């Protein structure tokens with residue numbers, strides 16, 4: 391049985407944060423029931439693939455999953471449970487993202503009773519002036535209340551999201567945020583560097599000069615500071631943006647970086663199955679207007695059929711050859727779009743690219759086991775260059791980023807695109 395992760399997207403928020411371009415909508419909560427009905431149809435339509443897989447993780451993300459009625463979260467999990475054996479469900483890592491100010495103790499109890507065992511809370515910063523500046527709806531005090539509720543309900547595996555590279559954020563602010571969060575002792579801390587996304591308020595404010603971003607050197611200094619400070623406090627830096635106590639890596643994300651398969655449900659949810667990368671429509675109306683029948687017409691079996699047709703159309707039967715479909719991607723298929731059909735070569739490159747996000751890097755033995763080839767030989771040209779530039783090091787069984795490579799990870803990934 392092959393392993394599979396499940397991602398569920400809940401696209402509702404109270405207010406759009408200024409930096410965020412995740413697919414989520416403010417003031418659309420009236421659609422929650424219809425949305426959940428369709429999520430359940432979509433899950434039912436993929437029953438076959440769920441039943442024949444060993445599901446190890448379920449991740450409910452957003453948006454703000456905690457703003458919808460918790461009974462809907464329970465219903466969605468029940469739908470998944472029907473396709474899983476009891477043991478798998480009990481052992482799975484089941485995460486939900488919650489926002490301070492958009493969750494209460496009753497909802498948290500429902501999550502716990504439904505088998506959710508990991509809570510991810512978006513904090514971003516402990517300074518109220520920064521929170522306001524980036525359009526968050528909550529204060530540090532709201533976060534504290536939520537954190538205490540999460541503990542009181544009995545959750546042990548908690549993640550806190552922070553951000554750096556924000557306008558007006560100082561090293562002292564970062565130190566204060568880290569001190570306050572470390573004091574709470576969450577098992578996991580994610581620290582994201584701001585990405586200025588197109589068509590966000592953040593972009594508008596920066597372009598108009600209202601907000602000023604830190605320069606590159608300042609941003610790197612913030613990143614190094616976070617790394618050193620968290621490591622000093624017994625958090626393992628295990629991926630570019632992620633830190634955890636021992637044995638508390640995020641399994642769901644780690645599986646994605648290890649190129650394991652996952653299936654996404656809900657609008658904009660991405661999937662990776664059999665070397666095919668596809669995603670659902672980003673249009674809430676389209677998703678909501680889909681009928682139960684529509685969902686069952688476009689299930690995985692049909693998708694596989696479509697891929698076969700595409701491959702035949704290209705007369706490229708040798709799995710090592712490159713499909714020349716680039717100009718045709720993405721290909722629409724019902725509510726889905728296929729972005730990529732990987733051949734073995736692109737799978738190997740992507741495995742390196744994803745693996746090098748992790749601080750342990752790519753395990754040479756695992757690469758050999760998966761692809762039957764030695765990555766040191768296969769990528770000798772790329773690796774020689776990266777090692778020469780001191781961006782990557784080879785250490786016994788690992789090919790991994792150096793400290794310099796961590797700062798310049800983009801240059802490393804470019805070699806494997």
Ligand SMILES: C[S@@+](CC[C@H](N)C(=O)[O-])C[C@H]1O[C@@H](n2cnc3c(N)ncnc32)[C@H](O)[C@@H]1O
Nearest residue numbers: 409410452453454487489512551582583584585
């Ligand atoms: C998918 S969001 C949803 C989490 C939840 N709704 C919240 O806001 O607390 C997950 C995390 O991504 C990070 N994030 C979102 N947009 C970002 C951006 N443009 N640049 C860097 N980090 C971002 C934030 O730290 C956020 O907590």
Ligand code: SF4
Nearest residue numbers: 403406407410452453
């Ligand atoms: S960061 Fe979270 S709360 Fe803010 S808009 Fe994005 S998904 Fe919604």
